[in-house]
Amino acid sequence: MGLSQAAVVQARPSGRWRAALLDLDGTLLDSVPDLAHAANAMRVEFGLPPLRDDVIATFVGRGIENLVRRALAGSLDPQEPAVADAADRSAAPATGAQAAAGRFDRALAAFRRAYHLVNGEKARIFEGVPEGLRAMRELGLKLAVVTNKPEAFTLPLLERTGLRAYFDAVVSGDTCARKKPDPMPVLRACELLGVAPAEAVMVGDSMHDAAAGRAAGCPVLLVPYAYNEGRDVRMIEADGIVATLQDVARWIAAPAKN
Numbered sequence: 257m258g259l260s261q262a263a264v265v266q267a268r269p270s271g272r273w274r275a276a277l278l279d280l281d282g283t284l285l286d287s288v289p290d291l292a293h294a295a296n297a298m299r300v301e302f303g304l305p306p307l308r309d310d311v312i313a314t315f316v317g318r319g320i321e322n323l324v325r326r327a328l329a330g331s332l333d334p335q336e337p338a339v340a341d342a343a344d345r346s347a348a349p350a351t352g353a354q355a356a357a358g359r360f361d362r363a364l365a366a367f368r369r370a371y372h373l374v375n376g377e378k379a380r381i382f383e384g385v386p387e388g389l390r391a392m393r394e395l396g397l398k399l400a401v402v403t404n405k406p407e408a409f410t411l412p413l414l415e416r417t418g419l420r421a422y423f424d425a426v427v428s429g430d431t432c433a434r435k436k437p438d439p440m441p442v443l444r445a446c447e448l449l450g451v452a453p454a455e456a457v458m459v460g461d462s463m464h465d466a467a468a469g470r471a472a473g474c475p476v477l478l479v480p481y482a483y484n485e486g487r488d489v490r491m492i493e494a495d496g497i498v499a500t501l502q503d504v505a506r507w508i509a510a511p512a513k514n
């Protein structure tokens with residue numbers, strides 16, 4: 257039994273790896289056109305001019321609350337909102353902090369309303385994604401999505417883009433008490449797939465994916481084509497940069513060195 261099992265394991269190209277955990281926005285899909293549309297719909301409601309899509313792209317990756325906070329301030333690193341809207345100015349008894357919180361809640365609600373209407377409409381699957389996912393499945397891997405996007409947006413987006421069927425599990429931004437860069441959602445995905453973190457490869461486009469994967473004990477591969485808050489992914493400590501998901505499958509299938 258011991259011997260034959262060892263032989264089987266050695267014969268499998270991906271003997272060590274049993275699962276791949278994939279980030280969503282910026283790794284599987286370019287969701288920026290829809291996110292930017294919703295963020296700008298929110299800004300227009302607040303009397304603010306729209307921002308360019310490439311600016312909004314740098315705001316993506318730490319959940320929609322951060323996206324809305326950044327989009328409202330027009331900055332990657334917002335301080336207190338600089339411009340109060342008419343409703344805030346008339347709310348005389350409210351403290352500055354209360355007014356800011358109320359303004360943020362209204363902005364989040366406006367963003368959610370707009371995003372529900374367009375989620376998946378212009379989202380575009382990155383090159384090599386279906387082929388890479390198929391190749392990983394053919395290697396016998398289990399697949400999970402691990403995203404900071406809330407479940408109410410994640411599941412319809414996966415359905416609309418035809419990606420849902422590839423995945424055995426989906427962990428969204430509100431599935432666990434904490435989001436990436438915390439390891440909690442990565443560990444939950446491993447638990448749902450029935451694999452140990454050391455048997456799962458985390459694939460993402462940002463420092464938050466890398467930090468979450470590392471902290472959970474997974475090797476980390478990064479794609480260079482997406483957001484990462486506008487920074488170069490080569491600056492992030494990872495086990496490899498992969499041009500496409502097809503290269504993820506090749507990395508996983510490569511003997512010994514991994």
Ligand SMILES: O=C(O)COP(=O)(O)O
Nearest residue numbers: 280281317318319403404
């Ligand atoms: O920040 C988000 O809303 C989603 O980002 P992610 O899919 O890259 O985790």
Ligand SMILES: [Mg+2]
Nearest residue numbers: 279281282461
């Ligand atoms: Mg991402």
